[in-house]
Amino acid sequence: MKILVTGFDPFGGETTNPALEAVKGLPTTINGAEIIKLEIPTVFNKSAEVTKKAILAHNPDVVLSIGQAGGRFTVTPERVAINLDDARIADNEGNQPIDQPIQIDGAAAYFTQLPVKAMVQAIKEAGLPAALSNSAGTFVCNHIMYQVQYMIANEFPEMKGGFIHVPFIASQVVDKPSSPFMSLTDIIASLEKAIEAIVTFDGKEDVKTIEGTTH
Template sequence: MNILVAAFDPFGGEKINPALEAVKSLEDTIGNHQITKLEIPTVFHKSKQVIEQELEQRDYDAVLVVGQAGGRFELTPERIGINVDDARIPDNEKHQPIDQSIQAEGEAAYFSNMPVKRMVEAIKEAGVPARLSNTAGTFVCNHILYQLGYLQATRFSNIRFGFIHVPYVPEQVTNKPNQPSMAYETMVKGLTAAIRVIDQQDEKVALGETH
């Protein structure tokens, strides 16, 4: 498969984004998959536009976006992106033409069509903590997962799309007491394991949570 792996630039006053640094460290070939890496802005709508432009230029079989989720202990493949975009127009963009894909005619949510449960198990089998997440939040990470679902439903019907959150790295938590972190090498190991099984069928196992 030809897989586009995108990651966000630093945001929130951070000097680095561990998601981006981990993606940069991925091999260009993982199993039978050819990997193309892309940096995207942590900005509503613009992040989607950058990915859409890349999809228009080359044929991809899958798009995986990686983002930071400070406070999480594990790599967390996301199950669903919800539609909060119709109410999320930044003040500095209100005077600009709005992409029709952020309007309310989109679905309420889009489920990732990647084998997210199999990806979680593959990450764990590689010795890296992982958990299936049922919420990507309401920031740009959720936005891009939702927009990937919209693009798959309306323009690129053959692609698989998904999102994985990664924790902070140790250097980010030196002044953040009690915050978990993970080494870059561990993230890369887990992401590689997840990407390796992107073309497989998902497992029929229950991965629900009680909290």
């Protein structure tokens, strides 16, 4: 199995992005799967263009995108991407789409093909905090998750795709005393466990654990 793992560059005034640093820290092989690492820009549309070039070059079985979610306490695999760009802040090239569809002819939403509950379970069993998320937001993180799913639906039907959000790391919260964070080491370990689950559950149904929320 070949897994393309993408990480965004820093954005929103930050000088680092734990998603990218964690991707860089992953081993080149996990549970027998080849890991291909890719930095992508925190830019609407361009992030998808860079990702598609890598898909064409490497023909991966899975595209797993990683993004920063400052304020979250846990590593959170995402279940669904929605067809909406609604940017609270501008991206790294000054684009700030408001209430715009990502793809005019795309579905309202796409669900990941990855075993997200098994991924959460694997992270928790390693003694690390994780939770299933049902909203990837409406910024570039949701954008790239949706764009990859759109590619799967229209061009790469044998490929699978998904997204994981990760918290801040310690250096980012020096001036944000109320913000949660994780160590980069723990984030990398969490991603490794999630990828191990992706490989283990390839061709199998996801586990049926309780991960739903009331609001």
